[in-house]
Amino acid sequence: MNDILAKILDTKRTEVATARQMRSESEVLREAQSRQDIRGFARAIEDKIAQGKPGVIAEIKRASPSKGVIREDFRPADIAASYACHGAACLSVLTDVQYFQGGYDHLRQARAACSLPVLRKDFLIDPYQVIHARALGADCILLIAAALAPAQMRELETVAADLGMDVLVEVHDREELDAALSLNTPLVGINNRNLRTFETRLETTLAMLKDVPAGKRVVTESGILLPEDADRMREYGVQAFLVGEAFMRAPDPGTALHELFFAR
Numbered sequence: 001m002n003d004i005l006a007k008i009l010d011t012k013r014t015e016v017a018t019a020r021q022m023r024s025e026s027e028v029l030r031e032a033q034s035r036q037d038i039r040g041f042a043r044a045i046e047d048k049i050a051q052g053k054p055g056v057i058a059e060i061k062r063a064s065p066s067k068g069v070i071r072e073d074f075r076p077a078d079i080a081a082s083y084a085c086h087g088a089a090c091l092s093v094l095t096d097v098q099y100f101q102g103g104y105d106h107l108r109q110a111r112a113a114c115s116l117p118v119l120r121k122d123f124l125i126d127p128y129q130v131i132h133a134r135a136l137g138a139d140c141i142l143l144i145a146a147a148l149a150p151a152q153m154r155e156l157e158t159v160a161a162d163l164g165m166d167v168l169v170e171v172h173d174r175e176e177l178d179a180a181l182s183l184n185t186p187l188v189g190i191n192n193r194n195l196r197t198f199e200t201r202l203e204t205t206l207a208m209l210k211d212v213p214a215g216k217r218v219v220t221e222s223g224i225l226l227p228e229d230a231d232r233m234r235e236y237g238v239q240a241f242l243v244g245e246a247f248m249r250a251p252d253p254g255t256a257l258h259e260l261f262f263a264r
C-alpha cells in the first residue's frame with residue numbers, strides 16, 4: 001500500500017509517538033476534561049434542517065495533497081466569522097500540517113471567532129489524538145473508515161463520547177458503510193473523493209444512500225462545487241453537506257456559501 005492514505009497514516013503514527021513524548025496522555029486528558037465549552041455539532045446540523053435549511057459544515061483548509069495550495073490569503077478567524085454570518089451550521093478545520101498545511105492554531109482561532117461547533121479534520125488513529133482534539137476545543141472528530149478497523153473506530157468513538165464530543169464517521173464504499181453503521185453516531189459522511197486515488201464522483205453519495213438506515217444523518221462530502229451539485233443532492237433527500245474548496249477559492253468564503261446554498 002503505497003497510496004497517499006497509507007503514507008499519511010505512517011506520518012500520523014510518528015506524530016503520535018512524538019506528541020506522547022512531549023506531553024503525556026494523562027496531562028492532555030486533564031486539559032480536555034477541564035474544558036466546559038462543548039458545542040453540539042450534530043445538534044447544530046439538525047437545527048438547520050428542522051428550519052428547512054441545509055446543514056452546511058464549512059471547511060477551513062489552506063491546501064490539500066490533490067490540489068496543492070487552495071487559498072493564499074488564509075486567516076482562519078476571518079473565514080470562520082464569514083461562514084458564521086452566512087448560515088453555516090458548523091465548521092471543519094484541518095489540523096494536519098504536513099499534507100493540508102493545517103494547524104492547531106487554525107482550529108483555536110476559528111472557534112474563538114464564532115459560536116459554531118467545530119470538527120477537527122485530521123487522520124485520527126489513536127485515543128491520544130481524540131483527547132487532544134477536545135483539549136484544542138474541538139466539538140466533533142472525524143473517523144475515517146478507510147483508515148481504521150471497526151474495533152478501533154468503536155474505541156475512538158467511546159473516547160470522544162466520554163469527552164462529550166460528537167463523531168462524524170466517513171465512508172467511501174459499502175464495506176466501510178457496514179463498519180460505520182456499527183457505531184452509535186448518527187452522522188455518516190459519504191466522501192465522494194476516493195482518498196487513495198483522489199477521484200471525485202458525486203454518484204458515490206447517490207449510490208450509497210439507499211443503504212443508509214433511517215435514523216442516520218447522511219453528510220455528503222467533497223466535490224460540491226456548484227449550486228446544481230447541491231440541488232442534485234437535495235433532490236435525493238440529502239440535506240447535510242461538507243464543503244471546502246468551493247468556499248476556499250472564493251474571495252469571501254461566506255458569500256460563496258450563500259451563493260452555493262441560499263441564493264435561490
Ligand SMILES: O=P(O)(O)OC[C@@H](O)[C@@H](O)c1c[nH]c2ccccc12
Pocket residue numbers: 059061121122144170191221222223224242243244245246
Ligand atoms: O474541498 P471539498 O472537495 O469541498 O471537500 C471537503 C472535504 O470533504 C474534504 O476536505 C475531505 C473529506 N474527507 C477528508 C479527510 C481528510 C482530509 C480532507 C477530507
